[in-house]
Amino acid sequence: DQQVKQNSPSLSVQEGRISILNCDYTNSMFDYFLWYKKYPAEGPTFLISISSIKDKNEDGRFTVFLNKSAKHLSLHIVPSQPGDSAVYFCAASGSFGNEKLTFGTGTRLTIIP
Amino acid sequence: EAQVTQNPRYLITVTGKKLTVTCSQNMNHEYMSWYRQDPGLGLRQIYYSMNVEVTDKGDVPEGYKVSRKEKRNFPLILESPSPNQTSLYFCASSNSGRAAYEQYFGPGTRLTVT
Numbered sequence: 442d443q444q445v446k447q448n449s450p451s452l453s454v455q456e457g458r459i460s461i462l463n464c465d466y467t468n469s470m471f472d473y474f475l476w477y478k479k480y481p482a483e484g485p486t487f488l489i490s491i492s493s494i495k496d497k498n499e500d501g502r503f504t505v506f507l508n509k510s511a512k513h514l515s516l517h518i519v520p521s522q523p524g525d526s527a528v529y530f531c532a533a534s535g536s537f538g539n540e541k542l543t544f545g546t547g548t549r550l551t552i553i554p
Numbered sequence: 555e556a557q558v559t560q561n562p563r564y565l566i567t568v569t570g571k572k573l574t575v576t577c578s579q580n581m582n583h584e585y586m587s588w589y590r591q592d593p594g595l596g597l598r599q600i601y602y603s604m605n606v607e608v609t610d611k612g613d614v615p616e617g618y619k620v621s622r623k624e625k626r627n628f629p630l631i632l633e634s635p636s637p638n639q640t641s642l643y644f645c646a647s648s649n650s651g652r653a654a655y656e657q658y659f660g661p662g663t664r665l666t667v668t
Contacts, residue, residue: 447596473654484558484644484659485597492654530597534654540604541612542587542657546596 444468445533447545455553460518462548464531467512471533471543476505476516479528479547488529489516518550526552556581558660560645566666567635575630575663577645585648586628587612587657588620590641597644603628635667 446465454460464474472493477485491498491505491514498505504517518525532544558579567573579586587602589612599612603622617639619631628647632639642664646657 473652475654475656482662484646484661486659487656490654490656532597534652540585540602540610540652540654542599542602543613544589544597544599546594 443546444471445531445543445545447529447531447548449548450546451549451551453551453553454521456523457520460516460521460525460550460552462516462518462529462531462550464514464516464545465512466514466533468533468535468543469512470535472536473534474505474507474514475532475534475542476503477530477532477544479530485530521550521552523552523554526550556658558645558647558658560643560660560663562663563661564664566668568668569636570634573632573635573665575632575643575645575665577628577630577660578626579628579647579658580626581647581649581658582625583647583649583658584625585650585652585655585657586622587646587648588618588628588630589644589646590614591644591662592641600630600643635665637667639665640667641665 475490476488479485507514528547588600589597598614601620603609645660648657
């Protein structure tokens with residue numbers, strides 16, 4: 442039972458354009474959502490997060506949008522750079538006291554120079 | 555340097571031979587966790603700990619044990635490894651008792667069980 446889904450295993454985007462990565466979830470008890478980025482042979486690194494009380498959070502080139510009614514979040518990268526080529530995982534956690542973290546299956550983003 | 559270390563980085567073992575993968579962090583973090591990464595399944599949480607002597611199951615705890623006797627260490631124990639535990643394992647820690655905050659991941663341990 443995959444509670445966090447990333448339906449696109451891969452995505453290719455031209456350098457300088459916008460990359461949009463999508464994530465859907467089924468558990469309405471999720472309270473926080475995070476994006477992690479992973480390069481080969483390294484551990485994941487935190488990118489950006491959003492609380493369920495917000496619908497948008499921005500950090501430099503990265504913006505996360507949350508649509509609670511649709512149980513959908515997306516990560517926008519503008520402009521895309523070659524160094525953004527990596528696997529991106531979305532993750533979700535519950536409210537205080539429920540400290541499990543559930544990840545999606547990941548999307549491999551390739552930025553084409 | 556602030557980091558999460560895991561040992562060993564690579565391990566090949568046989569079915570049924572008990573093993574321990576160590577995880578240590580030098581950031582005085584409260585939250586620590588173990589994940590496994592498998593093709594097509596992403597990252598799945600095995601166990602987590604919100605502080606010393608406080609551990610809880612993640613989504614795939616079967617076949618694993620953990621302990622948190624000191625704040626800095628969080629070893630993962632496979633009492634009787636099986637081939638379906640062949641995977642890439644990551645340890646992570648966070649400067650809070652919450653999963654919702656940024657976690658710092660170790661470099662990974664690639665385990666093969668034959």
